Amino acid sequence: MENKFVNSWQMEAGKEKDVILSSRIRLARNLKKYKFPNKSNDLEKNKLIDMLRSKLDFLNDSGFEFYLMSDLDEVEREVLHEEHLISRGHTESTTTKALFLNNTNHLSIMINEEDHLRLQILKAGFEFSKIWEVIDQLDNQLDKKLEYAFSDKWGYLTSCPTNVGTAMRASVMCHLPALVLSGRIDNILGAVGKFGLTVRGVAGEGSSSEAELFQISNQITLGFNEKEIMEKLESVIQQIITEERKSREYLLRNNYIKLKDNVARSFGILKYAYQLEEAEALKYLSRIKFGQDTNLIKENIDQDLFSKLLFKIKDAHLKYNFGNNLNQEKLNIKRAEVIRNILNEE
Numbered sequence: 001m002e003n004k005f006v007n008s009w010q011m012e013a014g015k016e017k018d019v020i021l022s023s024r025i026r027l028a029r030n031l032k033k034y035k036f037p038n039k040s041n042d043l044e045k046n047k048l049i050d051m052l053r054s055k056l057d058f059l060n061d062s063g064f065e066f067y068l069m070s071d072l073d074e075v076e077r078e079v080l081h082e083e084h085l086i087s088r089g090h091t092e093s094t095t096t097k098a099l100f101l102n103n104t105n106h107l108s109i110m111i112n113e114e115d116h117l118r119l120q121i122l123k124a125g126f127e128f129s130k131i132w133e134v135i136d137q138l139d140n141q142l143d144k145k146l147e148y149a150f151s152d153k154w155g156y157l158t159s160c161p162t163n164v165g166t167a168m169r170a171s172v173m174c175h176l177p178a179l180v181l182s183g184r185i186d187n188i189l190g191a192v193g194k195f196g197l198t199v200r201g202v203a204g205e206g207s208s209s210e211a212e213l214f215q216i217s218n219q220i221t222l223g224f225n226e227k228e229i230m231e232k233l234e235s236v237i238q239q240i241i242t243e244e245r246k247s248r249e250y251l252l253r254n255n256y257i258k259l260k261d262n263v264a265r266s267f268g269i270l271k272y273a274y275q276l277e278e279a280e281a282l283k284y285l286s287r288i289k290f291g292q293d294t295n296l297i298k299e300n301i302d303q304d305l306f307s308k309l310l311f312k313i314k315d316a317h318l319k320y321n322f323g324n325n326l327n328q329e330k331l332n333i334k335r336a337e338v339i340r341n342i343l344n345e346e
């Protein structure tokens, strides 16, 4: 069954993809004359949705589909979340939330999340300038149709004061297995705060890391413009890429057999296991990606295996593809089967 919510953005090519899985920019926008979502009631929120749906109908001609979150079933909402196209919060209290989604350009606009509008764009690899152009253009189109809450002194006004100013979060999802294995990760990531950046888990604020993936984004939104914030982020990320690659070389020189053993065992487990929990599968897939990026794996495995399976083996994707009624045990069995089938095809 084709899943219209499966975007596949992570499978595309992108710069520095051995370390930077993806780049994201999101802009928070609110409207003058409407109470902010943390102050408005359900009726007011729904009126805002109706107004936006009609004022922004031109989006339908540029590849966007409109969805009321309450019209989607739980699995569809979870799939969107697993694809990083909507936040966890947007899967909940769905009667007051809506979404514009453009699968081709990997753009989404969440309505009534923390702010009236949250525009976001995703792209595989390390690619801020490209995605900034696209989201900036979308923002300008919306600005022409709507009256944004904007102060000459403070910039864009947002529900949470930490976003006031540019109201932009630019982030990368980094794959840092060598920094984890060499024990340098806490030092390196601990230092990013000094540059006005923050480290988050895979599913955003409050989540933990999985598959040795870490999200790094700007903490500061005030006092700098968008380009300056992205330049700062890019220069720190460039250094993290260099450190990760140095650690890879160091580990290969000094711990070759141990690493090869670790990667080969991960491959063996994924190739032959009959039951896999999500976290376990992601951990081994991460090691296979590491093995491929460092040429430790000689087997002929699809170079994009990690990107291809990263979302596909998650619970909601499995339920969407193989049946809503799968319980946890059956999900674990299905997950192992999906991976086994791919690895044994090679």
Ligand SMILES: Nc1ncnc2c1ncn2[C@@H]1O[C@H](COP(=O)(O)OP(=O)(O)OP(=O)(O)O)[C@@H](O)[C@H]1O
Pocket: 022, 023, 024, 026, 084, 086, 087, 088, 114, 122, 163, 169, 171, 172, 173, 200, 201, 202, 203, 204, 205, 215
């Ligand atoms: N570079 C990235 N690649 C893929 N997904 C990302 C990336 N950065 C963030 N995400 C996803 O975006 C979602 C929201 O992340 P997060 O909570 O950090 O930001 P936010 O909601 O925009 O910010 P705020 O805390 O200011 O409301 C999460 O699901 C997270 O996984």
